[in-house]
Amino acid sequence: MPNTTTMNRAPKTARIRARATAVVTAGLCASVALTGAAVAAEGAHADVFASQTATSLAEATQAQAQAQEKAADVAEKKAAAQAAAEAEAKAEAKEKAWVTPISGDFALSATFGNSGDRWASTHSGQDFAVPSGTEVHTVHSGTVVKAGGNGAGDGPAYGNAIVIKHSDGTYTQYAHLSKVEVKVGQTVSTDQEIGLSGNTGNSSGPHLHFEVRTTADYGSAIDPMKFLRDQDVSI
Structure with missing residues (x-):
């Protein structure tokens, strides 16, 4: 006569193992899904950051170029004004000076x-x-x-x-x-x-x-x- 206790026990153990496997599999799937979502989100954030960085760099470069151009313009005007002042001072000094009537050999x-x-x-x-x-x-x-x-x-x-x-x-x-x-x-x-x-x-x-x-x-x-x-x- 078969042992009904043994027969009933084996299937129960199998069922428990099957459930555990299902739970673990579901957990792994969820973990993979969450990881993928995180990676995707990080990638999207990186793209946005990279885009913002490129824009900021372009704006900074343009601002630097404009500042340098302005500084060069100021320096050029300052140099021109100084040269004009020096030329005027030289001309005034020359007009106040006296020279010989023959500038070469005599x-x-x-x-x-x-x-x-x-x-x-x-x-x-x-x-x-x-x-x-x-x-x-x-x-x-x-x-x-x-x-x-x-x-x-x-x-x-x-x-x-x-x-x-x-x-x-x-x-x-x-x-x-x-x-x-x-x-x-x-x-x-x-x-x-x-x-x-x-x-x-x-x-x-x-x-x-x-x-x-x-x-x-x-x-x-x-x-x-x-x-x-x-x-x-x-x-």
Whole structure:
């Protein structure tokens, strides 16, 4: 006779094991599902973060570029303003300065006060021995008051000449020129070319005759070398 207790017990054990397996399987499935969802959520978050980072980087880069461009513009304007100020200061300093009438090489020949057969009285200026065609420059800024042949009104002995009035009330004369490049009434700056040296008038050879005067006319000359040295001109 079969043992009913044994027969009934075995199926029960199998049923318990089957249930446990089902529970474990369901748990694993749920765990896998949750893990997948978490991974998917993390991936989505990462995509959003990456997108936000790229946008932020682009905005930061653009802002940096704009800041650099603005800084460069400010620096450029500052440099331009400084250069303009320096140029203006240099120009002002130049206008206040006095220079020699010949900027290149020259030899000093007849000096102020010399006497002899070449002059009706004593020599009224300083001669700069240079080849004809040498550039002649004004020693200081001023206004042309005389210009042309016949000594610009001072007599044929001077040949072609120029007389310039300066702001301190003195006048300078440039004579024996081969060419006059300025006109009466014209404003000239310090060291501006005003003519070319020559051998016109009562001249024994090409040179520039230079005078410093107290008036625009002949007869008021003073020692030009002393005057220039008093103005800190190295000559």
